[in-house]
Amino acid sequence: MKATRWLSDDEQRVWRSYLLANQLLWASLDRQLQRDAGMPHAYYIILAMLSEAPNRELTMSQLAKVVISSPSRLSHAVAKLEQAGWVRRRKHETDGRTTLASLTDDGFAVLAAAAPGHVEEVRSILFDPLTPEQVDQLGAIVSAIVAGQDGRPPHL
């Protein structure tokens, strides 16, 4: 039973500010996308990643990896997106286990329509308040955090 390494006052402050900034950021992003595109950010990312894939198509597993989602969450989400007519699913020809999800033209149109507003929101909340140096620093910081997680149980 090791003694807990509590956070220093500085760390505490940074952590709380981080929570606050994050909350503000997500609240704004989700609200903007819900209002302008009728979908949460998680769904937007799915469409965006599909749009960049070769032939605008990925297997569910590949898609889960790029959007960092559990298979379950992705399955539910894609079901909804398919209902909306923005994504289509079909079976893989040679491997009966895998499902291919592809972006429909409607889905692409919705994505294209939503993108400018979304980018504007990200920019105004995240990038505009930061100096160019801070943007660089932030890049290094988040990379370090991600790198620190490599080799940990994924659990997603």
Place this chain on the structure above:
Amino acid sequence: MKATRWLSDDEQRVWRSYLLANQLLWASLDRQLQRDAGMPHAYYIILAMLSEAPNRELTMSQLAKVVISSPSRLSHAVAKLEQAGWVRRRKHETDGRTTLASLTDDGFAVLAAAAPGHVEEVRSILFDPLTPEQVDQLGAIVSAIVAGQDGRPPHL
């Protein structure tokens, strides 16, 4: 109709890394708290903020402000916490509109039991991978983001 200011390649990279780091962080925090304390992070914060309040008690409005939550979300959350016996609600004596929420002894005990593991998780994911300078930089960055949001419609 202004032309969209798209993200530069660098900004794009930072943004995607940010999303990834965030996803990893929240997935870990929520999973750890759910496993060890049987509650999501949002509920943990509610207990934590109450524990720091004078007399371990706040009005719903005050509580909503410090945990950055919509009144609705908070109301639902406190209802659950009350069901669990960790929070108690009572009417304000002089202002019949406001409700006071207070942390029970059980709630405090649960919080105290969960805190070490939670802090350890935050530390290992967020602070351990960063140099002390990066922690300082991150503090400045999130503060700038928060400051940039002041005066915007809260919408929470």
Place this chain on the structure above:
DNA sequence: CGCAGAAATTTGAACTCTCAACTATCATCG
């Protein structure tokens, strides 16, 4: 005083996410 509007909070329905269980298919090895 009495009424219009503001403030504090709650409620219910719809939606999303999580977790565990389940189905189906493929790979491998004796």
Place this chain on the structure above:
DNA sequence: CGATGATAGTTGAGAGTTCAAATTTCTGCG
């Protein structure tokens, strides 16, 4: 070939969040 385990994905139930609508109580003003 046939069992065993690994892969890929889905499903259903339960929990949490959002949004809009309602409820109750206070405040200020004519």
